[in-house]
Amino acid sequence: MNGAGNAFAIFDARDRKFTPDADRIRAIAEQMQADQVMSIERDTMVDSYLRIWNSSGEEVDACGNGTRAVAHLLLAEAQKDQVKIRTNAGVLKGQKADNGLVTIDMGSPLMGWEDIPLSEKMDVRGVDVRIGPMDKPYLAKPAVVSMGNPHAVFFVDDVDAYDIPNIGPLVEWHPLFPEGVNVGFAQVIDRETIRLRVWERGAGLTKACGTGACAALVCAARAGKTERRAKLILDGGELIIHWQESDDHVLMTGPVELEMSFEV
Numbered sequence: 001m002n003g004a005g006n007a008f009a010i011f012d013a014r015d016r017k018f019t020p021d022a023d024r025i026r027a028i029a030e031q032m033q034a035d036q037v038m039s040i041e042r043d044t045m046v047d048s049y050l051r052i053w054n055s056s057g058e059e060v061d062a063c064g065n066g067t068r069a070v071a072h073l074l075l076a077e078a079q080k081d082q083v084k085i086r087t088n089a090g091v092l093k094g095q096k097a098d099n100g101l102v103t104i105d106m107g108s109p110l111m112g113w114e115d116i117p118l119s120e121k122m123d124v125r126g127v128d129v130r131i132g133p134m135d136k137p138y139l140a141k142p143a144v145v146s147m148g149n150p151h152a153v154f155f156v157d158d159v160d161a162y163d164i165p166n167i168g169p170l171v172e173w174h175p176l177f178p179e180g181v182n183v184g185f186a187q188v189i190d191r192e193t194i195r196l197r198v199w200e201r202g203a204g205l206t207k208a209c210g211t212g213a214c215a216a217l218v219c220a221a222r223a224g225k226t227e228r229r230a231k232l233i234l235d236g237g238e239l240i241i242h243w244q245e246s247d248d249h250v251l252m253t254g255p256v257e258l259e260m261s262f263e264v
């Protein structure tokens, strides 16, 4: 499946065990050209339990687009208006939106430096990241937030002018981020539109990152650069992100596509 171009290989592990090691995940991701591998498992309390692995082989806690993709499957299967999916980052609600789109309530963003986590206390609106060549390092100041996974967001004038495959990895495993970080490059077009590209932790430059889109909107709205609702334009499609004032939750709405399904 894909969610706005973010590519997934999803295993239905409700009746069959799926216990891959990191090598197996890497092989599946390579074969299926997937950014993330996921498995849907039975859960006693909610509709399903979703496990998520990056294409690098590590299991992670959150994937916004992946959760939307699985919500789409479960909504169709159960013929329900809403499904609840347990992830390692918490229980998330998914529902159908207009025009075949799917919405996930991603819950509240976490803003404490320990929540991201950072290795030392810093102002999350602009942390100090020293990157660049050894002889000429430069200081960059991305905003950071957790959407169940860590994000650093650089606000730039022209997203397409940045060499993301070279800059992304320098930030992804910078010592300030003990668990690594997803690295977003956000260009505010106007108060309701952001162009975004994301170098994902453990997956590289993907066509879309759902939690990255939520993180970019939260950091932009927190800094007064945008409204709390905006369209995020990613390489693979568009997402509408709404950081609700009423309950602090972030809602993500966008397209989902089932590309193929088969028995293994």
Ligand SMILES: N[C@@H](CCC[C@H](N)C(=O)O)C(=O)O
Residues within 6 Å of the ligand: 006, 035, 036, 054, 060, 061, 062, 063, 064, 065, 066, 149, 150, 182, 200, 201, 202, 203, 206, 208, 209, 210, 211, 212
């Ligand atoms: N593609 C995802 C995020 C997947 C996990 C991320 N790479 C991480 O390591 O936290 C999304 O749509 O949110």
